[in-house]
Amino acid sequence: MPELPEVETTRRGIAPWLEGRRLLGARVRQPRLRWPVPADLDARVRGRRVRQVRRRAKYLLLDLGNDDWLLLHLGMSGSLRVLPKDSPPGPHDHLDLLLEERRLLRLRDPRRFGAVLWWHGLPQAHPRLRRLGPEPLSATFSGAHLYGLSRARRTPVKAFIMDQRVVVGIGNIYANEALFAAGIHPGRAAGHIALPRYRRLVAAIRETLEAAIAQGGTTLRDFEQADGRPGYFAQTLRVYGRAGRPCPRxxxxxxxxxxxxxxxxxxxxxxx
DNA sequence: ACTGGATCCTGACTGC
DNA sequence: TGCAGTCAGGATCCAG
Known part of the structure; x- marks a missing residue:
């Protein structure tokens, strides 16, 4: 999936088209995603003004006011694009949100592991968001946090940092890249890593994610920015997908x- | 509580 | 050209 850098890139791309504007409706072509898309989505969103487009972990949160939220997750293969209103949909274009100014926000997701969820209440109370760990780019994420959670854990450190209850936003690409940057073997037991190395890992995670965001994320096949451009971090990858090729160091x-x-x-x- | 494996779905690619 | 097998950016659920 889109990991944190791809979701954040998407958020930045779509926000100017949504924030402060009204939704004119929703067209659902394929409601069978990870969970069913609400059948009455069109009626629910019509006329509602989007106050803000936020991101929590790999979720995009559309704040519709009055404690109503539309949550979007891009799964493994999802992407969101802003297109002219009459653009013909392709086979995996499952949802359009109709925007002002003759535009639409289109969700494409060939593998259908993504999600479109309606929520009323505080977003942090949603069952899917409730147990999430800290944001990796926030001050609450630290070497001490990883160290404390990992004691007595035998799971490989790579799986540990991909666990969204430990820290959010890191998927397979950036787990591999951050561990390379930190000089830590991905198979090392999480509980057998000392505090100074976790501090290095946290710094490496932050640097890796920030560099990827600056490049518009990583495009392997499906991912597109909101304007259709790919992400350019793929050319910066140092280990992901590079079996047999020389270590850059x-x-x-x-x-x-x-x-x-x-x-x-x-x-x-x-x-x- | 922790861990590993199966699962949802479609498409791209490899090798025969 | 066809077909089978493998792999893929995620996250949940279940068994042990």
């Missing part, structure tokens, strides 16, 4: 192995 061939059901890539010399 020492030249040793990058290795790949399945870890916790996901592919891990690392340099056997630089990462311990």
């Amino acid at each position: 020492c030249g040793t061939p990058i290795r790949r192995r399945e870890l916790g059901g996901r592919s891990a890539w690392w340099c056997p010399r630089c990462q311990r």
